[in-house]
Amino acid sequence: MKKWAIVENITVEKLVFWGKGFVRLEDGKVAFITGWAIPWSRVDIKINKKRKDFYEAQIVNVLEKSRIETESYDLFPGAPWMNIDYNEQLKIKQAQIEESMFHIKKYQEKINFLPIIAAPDQFAYRNKIEFSFGKYISHRDDIRQEFNVWFHKRGEFSKVEDYDECLLIDEIQNQIYRELKEFCKSSGLPVYDQKMNTGFWRHFMMRRMHFSEDILIVLSISPGFFQREENTDFDENASLEKIREFLKELVIKYSHIKSVYISHNSNKSDTLIWEMELVSGNEVITETLLGLTFDIGPKSFFQTNSKWAEVLYNLVKNFFLDYQNDEKIWTVLDLYAGTGTIGMIFADVADEVVSVELVEEASKSGKKNAQKNSISNVSFVNAKVEEFLGTYLDQNKKADLLIIDPPRAGMHPSALPNILKFGTRQIIYVSCNPATLSRDLWYILENSDYKIEKVQAVDMFPHTHHIETVVSLIKK
Ligand SMILES: C[S@@+](CC[C@H](N)C(=O)[O-])C[C@H]1O[C@@H](n2cnc3c(N)ncnc32)[C@H](O)[C@@H]1O
Secondary structure (H helix, E strand, O other): OOOOOOEEEEEEEEEHHHHHHEEEOOOOOOEEEEEEOOOEEEEEEEEEOOOOOEEEEEEEEEEEOOEEOOOOOOOOOOOOOOOOOOOOHHHHHHHHHHHHHHHHOOOOOOOOOOEEOOOOOOOOOEEEEEEEEEEOOOOOOOOEEEEEEOOOOEEEEEEOOOOOOOOOOOHHHHHHHHHHHHHHOOOOEEEOEOOEEOOEEEEEEEEEOOOOOOOEEEEOOOOOOHOOOOOOOOOOHHHHHHHHHHHHHHHHHHOOOEEEEEEOOOOOOOOOOOOEEEEEEOEEEEEEEOOOOEOOOOOOOOOOOHHHHHHHHHHHHHHHHHHHHOOOEEEEEEEOOOOOHHHHOOOHHHHEEEEEOOOHHHHHHHHHHHOOOOOOOOEEEEHHHHHHHHHHHHHHOOOEEEEEEOOOOOOOOOOOHHHOOOOOOOOEEEEOHHHHHHHHHHHHHOOEEEEEEEEEOOOOOOOOOOOEEEEEEOOO
């Protein structure tokens, strides 16, 4: 099959990692389809790349909708599975988890896969959303205008789509978004163009915590606009003052807005957080999870689905309690800890918890959150897990439980042999990527006498391919 060849009338067999469609072609190779692939739809595809064992392709034509496509929402990048029946989404995710561990059968014939836990809220579940300002393009007609605030068009980074609401955030967030968009548009100031380094408006980020209902807003602008555009009619001070006034009016109108920032980003890089000006309210907002209170600032890492974060964290703790009964544990290592939420939840069953995290900001805010909750037996180490483990073991320090929650890339290869040296009765692995989870589990099973006790997937992000999985490993 040649590059750019069109393959007509083919059925998407299934969805695999990262929501890619999977088809088998007549030459025996498989093609992975990026884009809006849905199992059992009949499509024409174009071969974009030829690899040694497979092709990469995209859909050019949908001939027949899939039987699991029951809705007809306008699709957007944050929710590409929006039209797939929710029960079918769950089946796809469960199948992906089980399939990703297929090769592990070599070490363990029977794996106890518990059924995926469905999300209670399929809409308005995100507590954080980030929109970009950009040139507007319509998904309905061929309209092109100069201004919009939403998600980038898939595959066209310089363009932004034209929707007025996002179903993954709640109505208050949508109202604030529309008011802000209207204000920015009517200001006459142009959107920022990263390639040309021109324009003013850059990003808009909003957090609305589920339990506290607190809202935090960051509006990012390019302050260099006034210097770059020598002949502009806009006065810098007057323009900024107008923005501040508008944001303060928003705070009066929406009582849940507790923190408002302008981010003055003079750099070309596409970063939301730059020179931060607190325009109104407090530096941080708060959220309560499992009885603990957390301060969350513009930069803080926090699970984007608070309600479901509670379910995930409870699951991790119950995996421990189910297996350890009421046996006392002394030291818990909370590896890849973020702000240490999981570690803090274990503070009441351990003598000490050591939370290890790469990002300094996250470790610092973890420390503050522990103090805020009067937790004194959790310490925060700002280090790479792979380096921390070597040093910790060299000092002959012990651990009784390992909790591992790595980023998508999974564990660093040099960390894997070291986690086995502790010989803990149980390891709990939390993963956001079935592929790297299964790779790391393979290593653990091949090189130790651990076995997988159970595997439980949690659907924290309906309408997306994302899956969180919790695995309990125990000594044989
Ligand atoms: C999936 S998040 C886990 C967050 C946390 N357990 C929670 O539930 O909030 C992964 C974390 O690992 C951190 N990280 C990435 N690579 C790391 C490394 N090599 N060593 C330590 N931490 C790392 C990231 O900064 C991120 O906070």
